[in-house]
Amino acid sequence: MWGCIMRRKKDSEHISIKDGEDPKNFFILYKLAELGACHKTIMISTTSLAREIGLSQQSVSRRLIDLARKGLIEREATRDGSHIRISRNGKEYLRRIYLGLRMIFEERALSITVEGKVFSGLGEGAYYVSKEQYRRQFIEALGFDPYPGTLNLRITDSREIAKLRAELDAYPGIRINGFKNKDRTYGPVKCFHALIEGRERGAVVFAFRSHYGRDVLEVIAPECLREKLGLKDGDTVHVEIFLY
Amino acid sequence: MWGCIMRRKKDSEHISIKDGEDPKNFFILYKLAELGACHKTIMISTTSLAREIGLSQQSVSRRLIDLARKGLIEREATRDGSHIRISRNGKEYLRRIYLGLRMIFEERALSITVEGKVFSGLGEGAYYVSKEQYRRQFIEALGFDPYPGTLNLRITDSREIAKLRAELDAYPGIRINGFKNKDRTYGPVKCFHALIEGRERGAVVFAFRSHYGRDVLEVIAPECLREKLGLKDGDTVHVEIFLY
């Protein structure tokens, strides 16, 4: 049905979970996430955490030190216990595993891959992305700090536009709230996690009251995709959009 | 929106991922799943698997032996490589972690909608529901006093059954404790909030040592669903089951 624009991921494209990470730390991080440390700072003693995980207090202490040193958690150890919050890197790490497992377990197509051609915008993408109120939400919701600029793509196959938009409209995506300052109002934004050229992580984002048509995708990413992928206007780029 | 019938999970209800399982094995199992070993037997050498994982060939060999011994994979080691398939236990283990992460990362309430056909039971649903020890717990845990009877549904699409059951088994649901009186023992029951035909609130409930197969759902509700929805045997009913 979606033959041309949807593919099952190839094995080689699977999201890597290792990245030099100690497997043992995963379970500690997972447990901390269960305890809510993704969204807030939690207060817990190494003893009680040890009991939950099934390790000794000493081992947990060592692992927490290690996690903090590796930047996967932010931690303050006091005489009363530990204040712990999973860092952005830690959340990304857990999310990679989550996305990997989701690909394994969810049968239905979870992603749409579209082909588009790079074109230059008017630079207003950078303007919006770097608005602090948007930026904060991007970091919170997407797990990365967006490079201040968007990669604009015009979808190549015009016949696929309607189908793509139907899908993207149907799914709630990730909502970024609007806001207003004294000058004007900034509308809400909807975005989806995406994988660009099979390797760069990012998100497609719309619509900041965009004046672009529905054949245009605006992509944000933690890094400058033009540089990272060596792109210039007119180049063809594949974007895999994750529906949820 | 669902404030009245849905609750955020308490920490204690989180899906356990340890269950005495060696964390190190998780990554091997994950990698095998990435390679497709959930759905088919794959052929791979310990050397190439070692390269993918970042371990030595010897360690992978040992871990595969361990995984097979623990029943998480089925394996045949030959001179040409290993034929590996993840077993049901292995899949359940991975799925527990997947669902745990899904609860962490997906904010919105998760539900599964299934289609079933009404059939008449033997009336023993009413017998159980109206047991005062069960009834008190239903009122406490579900927030409604169940009509003394169950609506029995046989799931229409047999392909959905496995996935549905995997999810319902993996999630803790809402536990109703068993009890005993002088005559016999009544087992514990697990239930999930549900929405029937998009409008009637209720819950799916299993298993009171049910003699029904895994393709059957028993639905309870504050009102008689047969009357309220004008149902008769053979009618098709949609039930949205809320996982937490």
Place this chain on the structure above:
DNA sequence: ATTACTATATATCGAGTAG
């Protein structure tokens, strides 16, 4: 080519305990 054994090195664990 494989798998997987044995031996040895390394890493991780928990006990005891200091701050």
Place this chain on the structure above:
DNA sequence: TCTACTCGATATATAGTAA
């Protein structure tokens, strides 16, 4: 109480190698 150190025990890794 806490955290987190040292240290000896245990577990897990890799090297070498047989089959």
